Amino acid sequence: MQQLGNTSDVQLMARAINGEARGEPYEGQVAVGAVILNRVKDSKFPNTISGVIYQSGAFTAVADGQINHPIAENSTVYKAAQDAINGWDPTGGCIYYFNPATATNKWIWSRPHVKTIGKHRFCK
Amino acid sequence: MNKIKKGYLLGIIGLLLIVIIALGILFYSKQKEYKQASQNNYNMAFYEVVDYVQNVETYLAKSLISSTSEHGAETLTNLWREANLAQSYLSMLPIESQELSNTEKFLNQVSDYSYSLSRKNIYHEDLSQEDLNNLKDLHNYSVDLANTLNQLSDDLNSGRFKWDELTDKGTVAFAQQVDNISKESFSNLEENFHEYAGLIYDGAFSEHITSSEKKGLTGDDIEENKARQIAEEFIGKDQIKEISNLGYSENATIQSYDFSATNQNDENINLSISKKGGHIVYMNSNREVNTETISQDEANRLGKEFLNQKGYPNMKETYYLKQEGVVTINYAYVQDDVVMYPDLIKVKVALDNGEILGLETSGYLNNHMETRDLSKIKIPIEQARQAINPDLEIGSEGLAVIPTEWKTEILCYEFKGKVEGREFLVYINAENGREEDVLMIVNTPNGTLTM
Numbered sequence: 079m080q081q082l083g084n085t086s087d088v089q090l091m092a093r094a095i096n097g098e099a100r101g102e103p104y105e106g107q108v109a110v111g112a113v114i115l116n117r118v119k120d121s122k123f124p125n126t127i128s129g130v131i132y133q134s135g136a137f138t139a140v141a142d143g144q145i146n147h148p149i150a151e152n153s154t155v156y157k158a159a160q161d162a163i164n165g166w167d168p169t170g171g172c173i174y175y176f177n178p179a180t181a182t183n184k185w186i187w188s189r190p191h192v193k194t195i196g197k198h199r200f201c202k
Numbered sequence: 203m204n205k206i207k208k209g210y211l212l213g214i215i216g217l218l219l220i221v222i223i224a225l226g227i228l229f230y231s232k233q234k235e236y237k238q239a240s241q242n243n244y245n246m247a248f249y250e251v252v253d254y255v256q257n258v259e260t261y262l263a264k265s266l267i268s269s270t271s272e273h274g275a276e277t278l279t280n281l282w283r284e285a286n287l288a289q290s291y292l293s294m295l296p297i298e299s300q301e302l303s304n305t306e307k308f309l310n311q312v313s314d315y316s317y318s319l320s321r322k323n324i325y326h327e328d329l330s331q332e333d334l335n336n337l338k339d340l341h342n343y344s345v346d347l348a349n350t351l352n353q354l355s356d357d358l359n360s361g362r363f364k365w366d367e368l369t370d371k372g373t374v375a376f377a378q379q380v381d382n383i384s385k386e387s388f389s390n391l392e393e394n395f396h397e398y399a400g401l402i403y404d405g406a407f408s409e410h411i412t413s414s415e416k417k418g419l420t421g422d423d424i425e426e427n428k429a430r431q432i433a434e435e436f437i438g439k440d441q442i443k444e445i446s447n448l449g450y451s452e453n454a455t456i457q458s459y460d461f462s463a464t465n466q467n468d469e470n471i472n473l474s475i476s477k478k479g480g481h482i483v484y485m486n487s488n489r490e491v492n493t494e495t496i497s498q499d500e501a502n503r504l505g506k507e508f509l510n511q512k513g514y515p516n517m518k519e520t521y522y523l524k525q526e527g528v529v530t531i532n533y534a535y536v537q538d539d540v541v542m543y544p545d546l547i548k549v550k551v552a553l554d555n556g557e558i559l560g561l562e563t564s565g566y567l568n569n570h571m572e573t574r575d576l577s578k579i580k581i582p583i584e585q586a587r588q589a590i591n592p593d594l595e596i597g598s599e600g601l602a603v604i605p606t607e608w609k610t611e612i613l614c615y616e617f618k619g620k621v622e623g624r625e626f627l628v629y630i631n632a633e634n635g636r637e638e639d640v641l642m643i644v645n646t647p648n649g650t651l652t653m
Contacts, residue, residue, distance in 0.1 A: 103470075104470070104486075104488040105462075105470075105472045105486070108486065119406070121306070121307040121310040121311055121314075121400075121407035122299075122303035122304070122306050122307045122310075123293075123299065123303075123306065124289070124290065124293040124306075125286075125289070125290075125310070129290065129293055133293045133294075133299055134293070134294065134295060134296045134297060134298070134299070135296070135297065135298040135299060136299050154488060156525070156526070157488060157525065157526055157528075158488075160523075160525050160530075161486065161530075161550075161560070164523065164530045164548055164562070165548055165562045165564065165565070166484055166486055166548075166560065166562050167484070167564070168472065168474070168484070168486070169454075170451050170453070170454020170455050170456065170458065170474075170483075171454060171455035185300060190453045191453065192451050192452075192453045192454050193448070193449065193451045193454070193460065201453075202453055
C-alpha cells in the first residue's frame with residue numbers, strides 16, 4: 079500500500095530541490111528529496127512535507143529565498159522529487175546533509191556520516 | 203553664469219537628498235512592518251505552543267484516572283490532537299531544528315502513543331499497567347515542559363528576549379551575548395528531556411521502527427569486489443562503458459557498496475548493493491524519454507519479466523504512476539494467491555523502448571519471506587463479507603497481507619468494490635473480523651493511486 083504525495087507536495091519538493099541542489103548530479107537531487115521524506119517519518123521533525131521544508135533554520139534555500147528560484151525548463155528536479163516520493167533513497171536513511179565547503183555549524187560535523195554525493199555530505 | 207550653475211547643482215543635490223530621505227523613511231517603515239509581522243507570527247506560534255502543552259499536561263493527568271474505556275478513548279483522542287498541534291506550532295519557532303529535536307520527539311510520541319492507546323479503548327481493551335506507567339512518565343515530562351514554557355513566556359512578556367535577536371546573525375558582541383541568553387533559555391526546554399528514552403508501542407514514531415529486523419536481507423556478507431561484479435552483471439557487462447566504486451556506506455540503513463556506471467549511450471546509472479547477501483538495494487538512471495509508444499499492459503509485462511530474470515519470481519503489479527515518459531510500477535510478492543503488499547519492489551520502465559530505468563527494493567528487503575504462515579485464518583470469507591458496508595458492490599475479493607504504520611503485518615480479506623462510481627478497497631482482518639483499513643482508488647491519466 080502506498081501513500082503517494084499529491085501534486086502540490088511534488089511541486090513544493092521540486093522547488094526545495096531546485097533551491098538546494100539545482101547544480102548537483104541527479105542522484106544528489108533525489109537524495110535531497112529523500113532527506114525531506116526521512117524527516118517527515120522521523121519523530122524529531124514535523125510530520126508533513128511543507129512542515130519539514132519550512133521549519134525554521136532547516137534549509138538555507140528557504141531562509142534566503144532560493145526556494146522561489148524559477149525551475150529551468152530542462153530541469154530534472156520534478157523527476158527527482160517524484161523518484162524520492164516513490165521511495166528511492168540514495169542516502170540510506172539520512173536526515174541531514176551539508177556542504178563541507180560552506181558549513182559553519184560545528185554540530186553538524188559530529189553526525190555519523192553515511193556518504194557524499196556531489197557537493198553534499200549526507201549524515202544521520 | 204557660474205552662480206546659476208551652482209544654484210542649479212545645489213537644487214539637484216537638494217532634490218536628490220529629499221528623495222533619498224523619503225525612500226529611506228519608506229524602506230525603514232516597510233522593514234519595521236515586516237519585522238513586526240514576523241514577530242507577531244512567532245509570538246502567535248509560541249503562545250499556541252504554551253497553550254497546547256498545557257492541555258497536553260491536563261489530558262495526560264486525566265488519562266491516568268479515566269476508569270471507563272469510552273471516556274478514556276475521548277481523553278486520549280483529545281490528547282492526540284493537542285500534542286499534534288503543539289508539535290506543529292513548535293516547528294514554526296525561529297530556532298534551529300536540532301535545538302528542539304527532543305521536545306519535538308516527545309510531543310510526536312505523546313500524540314502517536316495516545317492515538318495507539320485510543321484504538322485499544324475503541325476495542326474495549328483495558329490499558330495495561332505498562333501503559334499506565336508510560337502515561338505517568340509522560341505526564342511528569344509534560345509538567346516540566348509546561349513549567350519551562352511558562353518561564354519562557356514570562357521572559358518574553360517582560361522583554362528579556364526578542365525573536366529578532368534569535369534570528370539576527372549580527373556579529374556585534376552585545377547582540378551575540380543576548381543571542382546566547384535567549385538560546386540558553388530555549389535549551390532549557392531540551393534539558394527536560396535529557397533522560398527521555400522514548401517509547402515502544404504500536405505507532406509510526408515508536409522507537410523500534412528503525413531497528414526492526416530486515417527479513418528479506420538474507421545471505422552472507424560480501425566484499426566490495428564481489429559487489430562490483432554483481433553490479434556489472436546486473437547492468438550487463440556489454441552495456442557498461444565505465445564503472446566506478448563510490449565506496450562503502452557503513453551507516454546506511456542497509457549497509458551497502460555504491461557504484462556509478464556509464465552505459466554505451468553515456469547515460470549515468472547509480473547502483474547500491476547490500477553488504478549482506480549482495481542484494482540490489484536500488485538502481486536508478488535518469489534518461490530523458492521523449493515519446494510514449496509502449497502501453498501500460500506492455501510495461502507491466504516488461505517489468506515482471508525483468509523481475510523474473512533478476513531472481514524475483516511471483517511478483518504481481520499493483521499500482522503505477524507515469525511521469526515524463528517513465529512509468530513507476532509497484533510489484534508485490536504473491537504466495538498461494540495471497541498478495542503480500544509489504545514485499546514491495548518498484549520498477550521504472552521507459553515508455554519509448556521499454557528499457558528498465560530503475561529498481562527500488564527496500565520494502566522487499568525489509569519484509570520478504572519466502573513463505574508466510576497462512577494458518578491464522580479464523581474467519582470464513584462469508585463472515586468477512588457480512589462485515590462490509592452493504593452499499594459496496596463487490597467486484598473482486600481475495601486474501602492479502604497488508605503492512606501497518608508500525609511495520610507489522612495483518613492478514614486480511616481484500617474486497618475491491620464500488621460505491622456510487624467510486625472504487626474502494628476494504629480490508630477485513632482474517633483473524634478477528636475487524637475492519638483494518640479502507641482505501642480509495644483514484645484513477646488519473648497518469649496512474650492508479652490509493653488514498
